[in-house]
Amino acid sequence: MKQDMIVILDLGSTENTTIARAIRALGVYSEIHPHDITLEELRALPNVKGVILNGGPNRVVDGAAVDVAPAVYGCGVPTLAVDHPGAQGEVLASWPEGQAACMEALKAFVFGRCQAQANWNMENFIADQVELIRRQVGDRKVLLALSGGVDSSVVAALLIKAIGKQLTCVHVNHGLLRKGEPEQVVEVFRNQMEANLVYVDAVDRFLGKLAGVEDPEQKRKIIGAEFIRVFEEEARKLDGIEFLGQGTIYPDIIESGTKTVKAVKSHHNVGGLPEDLDFALVEPLKMLFKDEVRACGKALGLPDGMVYRQPFPGPGLGVRCLGAITRDRLEAVRESDAILREEFANAGLEGKVWQYFTVVPDFKSVGVRDGKRTFDWPVILRAVNTIDAMTATVEDVPFALLQKITGRITHEVPGVNRVLYDLTPKPSGTIEWE
Incomplete structure (x- = not known):
């Protein structure tokens, strides 16, 4: 319609x-x-x-x-x-x-x-996009980089509905995702939606490239560049691919600049295709705002854990493992983050707090465990609310909940002996630490 x-x-x-x-x-x-x-x-x-x-x-x-x-x-x-x-x-x-x-x-x-009719809804949008995708793609094939984030997951579900096995998804596990996320991508798309999914275990490759790198901008560049290389390598193993699916959404286009408004920030999925890949783009979400993307995902039957996934930086946990990334400290970030998310969900805060996560800095302090001296890392908790991510306020987390999270992290996460709560709004802080 x-x-x-x-x-x-x-x-x-x-x-x-x-x-x-x-x-x-x-x-x-x-x-x-x-x-x-x-x-x-x-x-x-x-x-x-x-x-x-x-x-x-x-x-x-x-x-x-x-x-x-x-x-x-x-x-x-x-x-x-x-x-x-x-x-x-x-x-x-x-x-x-x-x-x-x-x-x-x-x-x-x-x-x-204008005498306009109120006929804008997700069911009509999905039906229109399925028709447009089929008309654009025909009997040819589409490739999609499936990160497990909201945008790429919704694009994948929409493309599967439109063209089924003509879509091939590539999920690159760079070792910087949150606990359980790679497994969720495989379960939902390969096992439940029966998609053509290529799973690439590139953990050692990425962590090898990041070894000893402390500067956050350098880490971001290494992660971004290596992801493109891995994706290109997988793309060239496949025959007959003519289209690239992308999770471009409306704010990406607007923030990347128009003829009238200067760019706020560039987005990798707006005009950033490697020339030698020579794919035509399929971008069915490019006119949707973020909340509309989530509504589309719900209408397509994706699980809530994927649809309502919190904002997550492109470099993943790589910028929450502060300084040079080590495997043991990266695991401390991953495990403590899982505990924080579980306890927020149990306390009814899931979906009510915009973003919450943990970071682990590259320094240690003296502590005590089982009557013995320890010299371990602290875990820093961050929980913020925002409308536009330009400013942010700190969530007033109940002290009893902070105590419970602290007890779990210090007892369940190896190498950790302190938990701190970041009380800094934006400004003067930023939402992420790196």
Whole structure:
């Protein structure tokens, strides 16, 4: 079923995504497009029922004012100007302060002037994407790097639904995943979903490359580069692959920069394909926000542990084993992290705290175990809440729960004799330690 669409033209406002998400919350699909879209490009978009010109104080880019082509005003569908010199004035200019009034104005525009239908939902999205994937791929084959993260897992499930055995997933275990994650990937995709899954045990290879490396940025570069090499090697062992599936989502595209807005940060899956692999891209999630990706995963039948997986850094536990990575300290991170997650779940905090994890620094302190002196590592607990990851507050964890976690970690994790709780918000700290 083709969804009706409201197009937002990006004139530099910081509230494009807020408005797009608000329209989608009304059950109507919305996309953000660059300000310099042509009338022909706009008319080529499917089922456009209305256009929002979203300006604001950032409408000046590189010293010059940006605007849409005059022809866009006469595109043939209703147009709403937001904080922009247009016929409708500044209806939504004060979104943060007047959200209720802004939502009423949006409803009037979307359902009244545009006559859009509330037909944007996950079932329709999945049906449309299955059709589009089949049309794009035909009888050819697709390769997907399956990390076990939310985005790649949902893409895998969607591709399996669309093309089945034409998909080959490659899961690279670099030894830096959390406890049980590689096993979960194999169980869900190979055993339950009967996917073509290539499992690569590259633990020794990665840890060998990382031996003695202390600088966190250098660790990140080594992990990223080695992952690409391993994936390329596996890809070249397979015949007939013409497409590469990627878990690109809408924030990746927006943060990587548009013609109007400067890049916030680059994303490896936006314009980062090695040229010699020569694959066409299949990116069925590229217009979804993160919460929508999770909803898609639920609708596709993925387990909650995979769908609601916490944010996890690309280098994995490699940046939570502070300083030069050693196998024993890496295991201390993995085991203590598993205990923390288990106890938070038992206490009903799973899904209520945005992110929680452990880190183990590369220094030791004196302690006592079984009446004997020890010289072991501390484990640092981190639990934070955030909306946009730009700022973060520290979760007020009950002291009794901290005591229970401390007791378990110091008794169950070898080489550990202290547990500390990080009370630092962002700023002045960051969410991760490296």
